[in-house]
Structures are given as structure tokens and as C-alpha cells.
Amino acid sequence: MSAQIIAGKTVSDQLRVEMVEEVAALTKQNVIPGLAVVLVGEAPASKVYVGSKEKACQQLGIYSEVHRLAEDTSEAELLHLIEQLNGQASINGILVQLPLPKHINEKAIIDAISVDKDVDGFHPESVGNLTIGDDSLLPCTPAGVIELIKRSGIEISGKHAVVIGRSNIVGKPVAMLLLRENATVTICHSRTANMEQLAKQADILVVAIGKAKAIDSQYVKPGAVVIDVGINRLPDGKLAGDVDFDDCLDSAGFITPVPGGVGPMTITMLMKNTINAAKRANG
Numbered sequence: 001m002s003a004q005i006i007a008g009k010t011v012s013d014q015l016r017v018e019m020v021e022e023v024a025a026l027t028k029q030n031v032i033p034g035l036a037v038v039l040v041g042e043a044p045a046s047k048v049y050v051g052s053k054e055k056a057c058q059q060l061g062i063y064s065e066v067h068r069l070a071e072d073t074s075e076a077e078l079l080h081l082i083e084q085l086n087g088q089a090s091i092n093g094i095l096v097q098l099p100l101p102k103h104i105n106e107k108a109i110i111d112a113i114s115v116d117k118d119v120d121g122f123h124p125e126s127v128g129n130l131t132i133g134d135d136s137l138l139p140c141t142p143a144g145v146i147e148l149i150k151r152s153g154i155e156i157s158g159k160h161a162v163v164i165g166r167s168n169i170v171g172k173p174v175a176m177l178l179l180r181e182n183a184t185v186t187i188c189h190s191r192t193a194n195m196e197q198l199a200k201q202a203d204i205l206v207v208a209i210g211k212a213k214a215i216d217s218q219y220v221k222p223g224a225v226v227i228d229v230g231i232n233r234l235p236d237g238k239l240a241g242d243v244d245f246d247d248c249l250d251s252a253g254f255i256t257p258v259p260g261g262v263g264p265m266t267i268t269m270l271m272k273n274t275i276n277a278a279k280r281a282n283g
């Protein structure tokens with residue numbers, strides 16, 4: 001039997017329709033959610049991402065500002081801008097596009113963002129709140145993974161979830177969110193022994209390792225939910241996930257494609273965080 005394909009674009013479009021209404025209701029109360037995106041330098045991929053964020057804001061009626069700074073901007077100058085945005089009432093969310101140029105300390109910048117405006121969910125206090133279970137802005141890609149699973153009608157509670165990858169931006173937070181949803185969670189990484197054996201026990205398998213097609217059907221229990229967070233560029237220019245999609249299609253119960261799976265959810269969840277931050281600031 002062939003797996004059901006989880007169409008991230010369709011779920012993302014549904015969420016955006018709901019959000020247009022949410023923003024319209026807030027606007028009636030004179031609350032216009034606002035997002036500031038800061039881009040330092042000229043990295044082509046980052047410019048594309050920033051453009052997509054700007055477009056999503058326009059589509060939903062969210063106010064946006066993009067601060068495009070030169071590659072040689074100093075850390076002090078960037079910190080000064082963040083201080084200014086922290087105090088700016090029209091801005092509810094601040095996103096500093098990563099990676100930053102090497103002469104800027106990324107941690108110092110993330111730490112300087114007000115936790116109330118931390119729409120990336122990367123600030124240590126946001127990470128702490130996520131772990132404790134307190135209400136906080138959730139990191140966008142992990143939150144998108146949970147939303148995709150839930151909106152596909154899949155129950156998380158009581159399931160064995162295996163996360164492959166332990167990065168601060170995906171693996172660790174997605175494991176915490178799955179735990180919050182009452183899954184039993186195993187985290188695998190590059191030093192894990194018997195990874196195949198562990199992965200094969202998963203009802204829900206989330207893969208975020210950044211290695212094209214590394215996970216094939218040998219890692220997948222028949223009927224499992226397979227969520228592929230990887231986006232890798234192949235030598236022929238095509239995109240591929242961390243999961244060998246074609247090989248897993250017969251064994252998985254549900255599977256996300258790349259592109260068109262988790263990817264479209266990230267910016268949508270950023271919009272959701274901006275709306276939630278605006279509600280809190282005015283609630």
C-alpha cells in the first residue's frame with residue numbers, strides 16, 4: 001500500500017486563510033501585528049527567504065519592515081538596531097536572518113532580542129519556557145511539524161516518536177514539542193548505536209540531519225508517519241529531503257515530500273507567532 005502524502009502547501013494555505021481572518025479581527029481593534037526582519041549582507045539564499053517573509057506579511061495584512069544592512073555592519077550597530085526594535089510599539093516580532101557574517105557573535109544578537117518579540121523562538125528564555133511547558137513563542141519549523149501531524153488527523157499522544165537529529169533549531173525543540181503532546185520520545189544522532197533498529201520502532205519518525213536521502217525504508221516501520229525536515233541540493237540542482245522518499249513510499253503510512261512538505265509551514269508559523277505576539281502585547 002502506498003503512503004498518504006502530507007501536503008504542506010495545502011495545510012499552510014488553510015492556516016493562512018484562518019490567519020487573514022484573525023488579522024482582520026485584530027485590525028478592527030486597531031491592533032496591527034508587525035514584523036521586523038533584519039538581513040545583514042547579501043547571501044542569496046537569505047535574500048530569497050527574506051523576500052518570502054515580506055510577501056507572506058503582505059498577503060495576511062501584517063505590517064512588515066525589512067532592515068537590509070551592509071555585510072560590514074558592526075555587532076554594536078546591529079545591537080543598537082535590536083534595542084530600537086525592542087522598544088518600537090508597531091513591531092511585535094523581530095527576526096534576524098541567520099547565518100550572520102563571521103565577525104558578529106550570533107549568540108549575543110539572539111540574546112539581545114526581547115523574549116516577547118522572539119518570533120524565531122531561539123532566545124534561551126524561549127527555549128527554557130518550551131522545556132518547562134510555559135506558554136512561549138515556539139520555534140517555527142518544529143511548530144510547523146506538529147501542526148502538520150495534527151492537521152493530518154494523526155494522534156500524537158501515547159505514540160513512540162523518534163527524532164533523528166539534535167540541532168538547536170529543529171531536533172531538540174521538535175523532541176520537546178512531541179513530549180509536550182504526550183509522545184514517548186527517542187532522540188537519535190550521529191553517535192547513536194543501532195539507529196536503524198530504534199528508528200524502526202517509531203510510530204512517528206522525524207528526520208532533521210541535513211544529509212540527502214540518508215534514511216531509507218530500512219529505518220521505517222510499516223505504517224509509520226515520516227516527517228522529513230531536510231532540504232538538500234543535489235548535484236543535478238534538484239532538491240531532496242533527508243529521507244529517500246521513493247524508497248519509503250510503500251512502507252510509510254504517511255510521508256511528507258520535499259519540496260512541499262515541512263518547508264511551506266515554516267514561514268506560516270512565523271506569521272502565526274507574529275500574530276500571537278501582537279495579541280499578547282495588546283491583551
Ligand code: GUN
Nearest residue numbers: 095096097098099120140
Ligand atoms: N535562516 C534559515 N532559517 C532561518 C530561521 O528559521 N530563522 C532565522 N532567523 N534565520 C534562518
